[in-house]
Each structure stands twice: as C-alpha cells, then as structure tokens.
Amino acid sequence: MTSTSLSTGIARASSEEVSRSPSVIVPGEPSESSSSSNMTQAFPFSSGNPRIEETIGVMHLFREDIVSTSAYGLPVERKPLICVLGVPNHMTYADFCQFCGSFIQHILEMRIVRNDGKEDSYSILIKFDSQVSADNFYKHYNGRSFSSLEAEVCRVLFTMDVQFTGSIERAQASAASSTEQPSCPVCLERLDQDTSGILTTMCNHSFHCSCISNWTDSSCPVCRYCQQQAEKSTCFVCQTTENLWICVICGFVGCGRYKAGHAIIHWKETQHCYSLELETQRVWDYVGDNYVHRLIQSKTDGKLVELNSHCLHAESGCGSCNSEDNAISEAILNSKVEAIVSEYNELLATQLEDQKLYFETLLQEVKEETEREISKSVEKAVTLKLHKIQLKLDRCIKEKKFLDELNENLLKNEEIWKAKQLEFEQREKKVLKLKDVKIQDLEEQLRDLMVCLETGKTVRQLSASNEVEDGTVLPMSTESSSTDGC
Template sequence: MISGDFNDPTSSVSNVTQAFHFSSGNPRIEETRGVMHLYRDDIGSSSSELPVGRKTLVCVLGVPNHMTYADFCQFCGSFIQHMLEMRIVRNDGVEDKYSVLIRFDDQSSTDAFYKHFNGKRFSSLEAEASHVLFTVDVQYTGSIEHAQTSPASSTEQPTCPVCLERLDQDTSGILTTICNHSFHCSCISKWTDSSCPVCRYCQQQSEKSICFVCQTSENLWICVLCGFVGCGRYKEGHAITHWKETQHCYSLELETQRVWDYAGDNYVHRLIQSKTDGKLVELNHHCAHVDDGCGSCNCSVDPGFSEAVLNSKVETIVNEYSDLLTSQLENQKIYFEALLREIEEETAREMSEAVDKAVSGNQKLQKMQTKLDKCVKEKKFLDELNENLLKNQEIWKAKMVEIEAREKKALKVKDIKIRELEEQLRDLMVCLELGCTETEVGSTTNNAS
C-alpha cells in the first residue's frame, strides 16, 4: 500500500507542507482513514523550482466524481507504464470530488507527470483542471489493514479480480478504488462501468434456477457438459429434449445432486452429500458388518481401516469418473468435429455456388459488353451514314433548285416561242384570208367580164 516514512510532524518539513485528512472503504464494513502531507501550493509552483527532497509520490486533488476510474486512467495514459500504484481516496468534507495518490517507478517520471498534468484541464469541454502536488508522506490511522502490513509479510500476494493474475506492481500498475479493492490499471481502464466490479458482484442476489425453455422452477436438471437447465420428464421434459438434440447424456438433478445417464437410463452418481452433516457418503451404502449383527453405520471397527476403505472407494470412483468424463469429452469432440465438418462443407458449397454465380455473372457481363460494343459500332455506322445522307440531301436540294430554275427558264423560253408562233400563225391566217379574198374578187371580176 502507498505509505511513506514521514513520522515527525514537528520537523522542519512540516513548515512547507499541508495536511489533508482522507478516508476510503465502506464505513459499515471496513473504513481506512489517514492523513496525507502534501507540499504547499506555493512550493514548486514553477516548473523550474521543484520541491527539494520530493519523492516519487504525488497526489491529484479535486478529480470530479463523473470522471470514472477508466476515464482517469485514459487521462494519464501516457504515464501508466511508469505508475507502480494508484489509490483513490475521499477528502473529508468534499463529496463531489475525489483524490488520487500515485507512486511512480522513478523520480524523473514523477517530475514529468507533475510538469505535464499540473493545471491541465480534465476535458476540453470543462473548466476544471487537475491540481497535482508532491506528497511528503501518507499516514494511516485506525486501519487494521494497514496496521498489519509490513514489507516482511509472508502472506500470499492477492490477485486481480478481473484477469485473476497476481497484483505485482513491478510488472503492472495497481489501482485501489475508493472501496479498497485493488485491480491492475490495464484491467480497470477497460472497465467502462463507473461502479466497482467486486462490489457490484457482492451486492448481486443469487438468481433462482429456472428452465431455459418453459421458465418453470420445479424438477430441474442441469446438463453437466454445457450447463443447460431444463425441466424433468414429470414436467415438460425439456432436459430429455436437450439430450436428444445434443447427445449430452449426463444431467444433474438440482434437488438431490444426483447424476442421471440418459443413455443407460439410470443414476450413475456414486457419492451424494448427506443432509445431516454435509459429508460425502456413498449412494445406497450399507454397513460392511451387517452380517455380524452391527446393522448400523456406527460400528466399532477400526476407524483407520474404514477410512482406508473409503479413500480407496473414493479414489476408484474418481478414476472411474475421470475415464467417464474423458470418454464423454471424446464423444463430444467427435460430435462437434462432425458439426464443424458439416459447417465447413456447407461453407465450401456456398463458396462454390457463389464462385459459379460470379463466373456466370462475369460471362453474362462479357456477353452484354460484347452486345454493347456491337451496338456502339452500329450506332457509329448509322451516325456516319446519317451524316452522309444529310450532306447528300443538301447537295440534292441544291441540284433540285438548279433544275427548277432551268425548267422555269425553259418554260419561259417555250412560252415566248409559243407566243411568237401564235403571232406568226395569226399573221399567216390573216395573209391567207387576204389572199383568198383577192382571189375571189379576181374570179368574180373575170366572170363579170
């Protein structure tokens, strides 16, 4: 735990320090109280004037409650690998904020953390900034936990409740929450919930087992291989249905704690827990000396012999159960391997069908592309033909205009000639008429003479 060697509050160091009383833990179970001695604000206010005699222990004051442990670890994430231990504490009289005591692996990391985070805002959307002070010492008062802690303690090292690995601060930083539960910093930084996982687990009420299908709570059996809870044959028979679907033939009756073999249709559990003293006894056990008139299990034979016999039976049963479990696991392995092969075959078939569809689609695409190219060529040919026809149309229009003009001119010339001929014909007719008249006059004159 975070602690120091500052034992004399009347020493010269006390002139440059300030004391903060803190507490952590649940007051109804175990509360840890203490005093942390921090350098004053005016000591080391400049980054170039760090306190003389400082240690690798700092305190971040005034962290807002809405900032979870994961958020704080993310806030100071660039220095997590240099932190040996962090402890969340509550300052007396401050309810909406908490403080964090941090111990680093060396002094350079401590100074770099102080220079980087002192006065830095927790978020760009908030005005609150972090207040980092070097810590002289932390003294715990009235705590059984810290009173018994010593460097020479030979107790077993605790484990992280999240990853179940040892809480070794030399390999990974340790974070102790406000409720005195310790975790790896890397584990708690991934915990998105603001509550402590240990406290939440302890406060959870045990749920009553029910059938996974019909939700009944009577005559329940649990599969010893996969944990499926189903009702027995005297209800809806969902446990038997589970056996038929999965071939998990061993099921434990929750009320009597006996194991039933569906394949052999009998009980295979040899040991049960006695309801009187809680000891393990053999199912359907009878006294070995019943023929001698004992008639009860409290016979006066040698207790060492009885214990040896019981140990031998237990060892035999354990071996039998190990072989049985091995065979069942092998059967389950074969069963699931068969399922896996079926899934692989189905996947391969679907992939083959998808490839065939893709190939056929590609062929169709090629055909459509060929048709499109052909249509494009035809369109280009028709466009050229249309352009040539338009040019020819203009030429023929000019020729038609020229022909029409020639025809009009010819008709005009023809009309002129016709008029001239008509005039000549008229003159001729006049001449002819005049000639005939003169002839008639001459003949008349001759006749008269």
C-alpha cells in the first residue's frame, strides 16, 4: 500500500539506502546517527495495518542536548518538520487536533507512526507551512502537559529527515488498499495541503484535519484499525498471563490449579462452579470436576461442532460418506445439538436457581447482619445518650444542692440582719429619747438663762434711772426663785 508522504519534509531513501541496513538501533530507545555528525538521534518507527502491509523506517531527530546548548535554543539546520514523541494511546486523533488547535491552520500535513518497542504511545510527524510556525509550535508545546489530570508531557523535537527502509506485505492485502486515496473519505474533497491540513493515520489512511477532528473514536474511520492494542488478560490476584480461567457468572479472571489456583479459590468463596478456559474456550464444572462444554466453534465456517467429533463410519474403514449418510449424520448431529442445548439450558437454569438461592441467602445474612449492626448502634447510641442525660441530671442535682445551701445561708443571714436591724432601731429610739430629754433640759436652761438676762437687764435699767433708793429692792414676781440660780 502506497501511503501519503510528508511532501518535501520526508526524504525517502534511495534503492541503495533501502537495501542497506540502517545503523544499529535498539527498539524503543534512541541511537546516534553517524550521518548527521552526532547532532541527531535515530528512532525506528513503523506504520500501517500489520495484517495488510507494514511500513518501517527511521526518523532522524535533533538531540535534545544540542537544542538546549545552541545559541538561540533552536538547531541551526532545522526544517519546518517536527516530531511529537510519546503521545499516549488514549489520545485520539480528535484529541490531538484539539490539543494543537491554535496551530492547526499552519499545519500542512501530519503523519501518525508507531514507536517500535512501545505499545502505550505513538509519535506524530508534523510539517508546517513556515519555519516560524514550527518554531512557535516548539516553544509553545515542548514540555507542556497533554492534560492537567495526566503526568505525560508533550516532547517535541525537530526532524532532520525521515527514511523509509522497507515494507512488509501480508497475504491478505486487498486491491483497494494498494490504490492511493485522491480524496478525503469523510468529505469526499481532494486532499489539498493548501486548502486544509492532511492527517495520515497509523494505518496509512489520509483525511483532512478538520474532518478527522470530528471523529472521537481511536479507530480509523475507513478500516476500523485501532491504534490502541488490546490488553492481555491477567489474573486479578497474581497478575499472571498463563493458564487463565474466567468465571461465567461474574467474570472473575483467575489462574488455574497448576499456577496459584485463584480460580478454584474464587469457586470456594462464591460457589460459582462454571469457569471458562480462555485458551481453549472450554467450560469446567468444579462441582462435577469435569468439562461440560461439548460444543466448540469452528474456525473455518464459524459453526458449532461437537468436540472431538469423528465420522460415523470410521470403524468400517470408509474413505468418505455419501450424501445420504451426510444427511443422516447431519440430522443426528442436529438432534444431538438440540439435546445438548436443552441439557445445557437445564443445567444453566439449575445453576442460576442455585445461584439465586445462594445470593438470596447472602442477602438475608447481610440483612440480618445489618439489622444486628443497626440494633447495636441504636443500643450504643441510647446508652450513650442516657449516660449523657444522667451526667447532666447529676450536675443539675449538684447545682440544686448548692443553691439550696446558698438559700439556707441567705435565710440565716436575713434573720441575723433582721435582728441587727431591730437592735439598731431600738438603739435609735433610745438615742432619740435621750436626745429629746436633753433638748428639753437645754430648752429649760435656755429659758432660765433668758429670764436671768432679762432680770439683769432690768436691774441695770433701774440702776441707771436711780430708781433704787437706800439699797432697797423692789419685790419681784415669782420668778425670783429662778434667779437664785443665776
């Protein structure tokens, strides 16, 4: 199959280069290229559907240490052709187109290739319309994470050249795969780099970038070849890939008894007695300890045939069966198939009924256990609440006792203060009574003093008027008794 090349950016090797073996290359690891004066490193790659035709080659990329030590941070002999290494497989074509959406109008062609020795990532060769666009893409996306939720970062390197060293054609190659696609399979328009960028998938089918960006699946829209390789089945416990059995009830994958025996342990724990061997597609019954799968699928026509079937007349030594015998044997085979299907359905129904009872028992046990846990939790919560209430009650009783003692002390103090108040009132009454008596005495003394003063004044007046003659004193009124005290 002739794939779309990357225009002038990809230099195909001549016939001598194709016939000549490339330099020693370790798959999955870069090796130095002697043709670029130790400035580049060679990465082996392949593309195409391995079942039809696979193209292999080597791409020479500038070394990262040369780029970092250059004057301007970019190699001098660079071209508008770069390579994005280590793109994770879970990123589809649409995801990558969305990731570099700001530069999609400057991209002339993109080609997706497979990294030799690495199954979890792929690389993308990108040709830009100018060197400035390639430099800006390198500065913007080199070292940038593909997503904020992932650890993978975008690793961008400038490409010196790409050499296709040969192709491996398979026997199943069809005529349609050997013709070049002149138009996009999605929009049916011609693949023109000047109009829109071209993206070549890993299976060598080309599309417009705007068309493939709407394809959210990781497979090719034409041949359905998926860039993500199918994962190998492993034991869920020990991760081994040999002698694996899968439970037909729940899908548990475990290793056989000749390994660690996790499939048998799963049967003992869950009572899922039917297990399918992944290598032979036969069903094993752990209860009966034998195979119960009596029909297998033919690889030639896909029909169900009996396991270890043989000719009905093999014992008589016939070379081949005639049409009548074939019809009879076919009828017998159909009857056997119907009987086996009926028996298998009955066995399956019985097993499903047993599984139903088993799971109902498990559900009942879980329900009872849940009820017991709930009752224990409720009892514990009630006990804890009662304990808290009892503590609160004890604290209230203690506070009440303290308040009662305080009230009793206050009552005693009230009686004492009442007695003191009564004593103070009586003392005050006595003091007031004594004060009244003293005031009365003072009033009498004041009155006597006034009488005495008036008498003295009268005497002075009489002496001044010469009314006293010969030392005689006129008799006074009854107040003379009080004057004696003056």
